[in-house]
Amino acid sequence: MTAILLTIWAIICIFDILGPTVIMGFRPLIAGTGAGLIVGDLNLGMAIGATLELTALGVYTYGGATIPDYQTGAIIGTALAAAGAGDFAAKTATGLAIGLPAAVLLASLDPIGRFLPTFWIHRADGYAAEGNSSGLSLMHWTAFIPWAAVRAIPTFLAALAGNTGTVQNLQNAIPKGFIDGMTLVGAILPAVGFAMLLRIMPVGRYWYMLLIGFVLFAYLKVPLLGIALFGLAIAFLFETLRPRTAVGAPPPPTPAAPVSGEAV
Amino acid sequence: MATTNAPTVRLERRDLLASFWRYFWSFQISWNYERMQALGFAYAMEPVLRKLFPNDADYEAALERHLVFFNTNPVVGAPLIIGSAIAMEEAGAPASAEGVKLALMGPLAGVGDTIIWALYNSIIFTIGASLALQQNILGPIFVIVMVAIPYTVARYRQFMWAYGQGRALATSLASGALERVTEGATVLGLIVIGGFIPSIVKIVTTWDYQQTLTVTGPKGAQAVTNKVPVQTQLDAILPFMLPVLLTAFVYWLLKRYNLNPLWAIAVVFVFGLIVGWLGWFAPALPTPPAAA
Structure with missing residues (x-):
């Protein structure tokens, strides 16, 4: 039963990001929390999801690129960790040790889910030529099947494996050093998330903004939300004070070429 | 047309x-x-x-x-x-x-x-x-x-x-x-x-170093050895020095070598697992026993 619920949750998570985007289910924080709720250990799901989340900051599918499947990794990691034995730290360590490699491995299935709907769109071409709107709708909605399947099937299999007790046997053999190590890994992996975020930002030009945030936290002990609000104020101030003539740096998006000359 | x-x-x-x-x-x-x-x-x-x-x-x-x-x-x-x-x-x-x-x-x-x-x-x-x-x-x-x-x-x-x-x-x-x-x-x-x-990034070192001081007291010169946590010294220089250095290092790896993020994750994963296992570094210092 848990396995089925987890599978449905994995499908909801991918559906959300492709469609409504109201819960951001494809982020590990949300996916892991939901999985925690399903397996009856909310805190475990939150801890595993939050750690993976901070590793994956700024990691999104830009232009349709494949990225580690953190959402399914968080679900599988939570499911298997909850099935195991040990205290909270040991379970969290197990969840991370499973979830992170799972996210990377599952990334190899993602291209399959992105490739298969190509067949659907060719069918849709045919329906469009006939003006068959229900056929078009059918192709649109069923093209989601490959997307869901590449996540649902591994989740289901992993959740089933979690029920057989193999995880528990495995976990009894875990040395304490491993748990200490994995706890540290969880605490420092966010460095990768922040570094990836910084890589796509103009650090060279605005390095001093980083310094402002650092001083606010490290010396003035401002809480995170306070830093965000302060940053918002600075951003508005910065844009207000900036000379408007400087706007002409990179040319804004060029207007559509054929706006005036309609081809008839 | x-x-x-x-x-x-x-x-x-x-x-x-x-x-x-x-x-x-x-x-x-x-x-x-x-x-x-x-x-x-x-x-x-x-x-x-x-x-x-x-x-x-x-x-x-x-x-x-x-x-x-x-x-x-x-x-x-x-x-x-x-x-x-x-x-x-x-x-x-x-x-x-x-x-x-x-x-x-x-x-x-x-x-x-x-x-x-x-x-x-x-x-x-x-x-x-x-x-x-x-x-x-x-x-x-x-x-x-x-x-x-x-x-x-x-x-x-x-x-x-x-x-x-x-x-x-x-x-x-x-x-x-x-x-x-x-x-x-x-x-x-x-x-x-x-x-x-x-x-968010949490890492401190658990290392100590032995500091031997020669104290001149009433009984004459005397060597006193005490343990000094390295982390205290680091904090005195710059708070949160290790998290900043670690993030800067990963950023440098990504930027300088155009490293695939997966490799960056692998590097941090292995590093954290080893030094955490050995007990050299930890997410936080163990809370000191309440001083009498």
Whole structure:
């Protein structure tokens, strides 16, 4: 039963990001929390999801690129960790040790889910030529099947494996050093998330903004939300004070070429 | 050239809503490598096109016209472009609709991905995740609220605004406003990351070193050995020095060697596992026994 619920949750998570985007289910924080709720250990799901989340900051599918499947990794990691034995730290360590490699491995299935709907769109071409709107709708909605399947099937299999007790046997053999190590890994992996975020930002030009945030936290002990609000104020101030003539740096998006000359 | 008859039908609000909700619920579910969001775009346009083109031939041509390659940010960008494409189809200017799609999908993808994914989401999710790590359920709830409401409002307003702007859309967007928003968001993002790094990345060293001092007391010169935690010394120089150095190192690896993020994760993973296992470093110093 848990396995089925987890599978449905994995499908909801991918559906959300492709469609409504109201819960951001494809982020590990949300996916892991939901999985925690399903397996009856909310805190475990939150801890595993939050750690993976901070590793994956700024990691999104830009232009349709494949990225580690953190959402399914968080679900599988939570499911298997909850099935195991040990205290909270040991379970969290197990969840991370499973979830992170799972996210990377599952990334190899993602291209399959992105490739298969190509067949659907060719069918849709045919329906469009006939003006068959229900056929078009059918192709649109069923093209989601490959997307869901590449996540649902591994989740289901992993959740089933979690029920057989193999995880528990495995976990009894875990040395304490491993748990200490994995706890540290969880605490420092966010460095990768922040570094990836910084890589796509103009650090060279605005390095001093980083310094402002650092001083606010490290010396003035401002809480995170306070830093965000302060940053918002600075951003508005910065844009207000900036000379408007400087706007002409990179040319804004060029207007559509054929706006005036309609081809008839 | 096929002669396209300018539609004589006027769209009503419920036609626009029909299209919006189709976009809202399912825009990317048929995403594929070949044409990416094309089918989602055509699916969202379909009710409007049916209404505008009662003639089957025109309707079929319109569907095919919107089944071409399309890809942009689904939250900031796509609703704007669908809204303006509808306005142009209604105005009997299908070529303008195609032009706007081509001209805007790239730039809006860049702006949308930067503002929504990289900046806004990273801030919201870092706050949510740090609450969740303290086993506070408000973390995930905070994130969902901060996603569900602003996203939905922003998507709806973009869609309706772009429909209202119609042909003036490209000019409106070209006023430099987008660039200013991106710039401001970047400033905000960097300030926040500057504060997030020391608060989220947690590593301290558990090393001590022996300090031997020669103390001259009443009994003459005497060697006194005491243990000094290295971390205390580091904190005296710069608080949160290790988290900052570690992040800077990973950033340098990514930037200098254009390292695949997976390798960066692997490096940090192995490093953390080894030094944590050996007990050299830890997320936090063990709380000292209460001093008598």
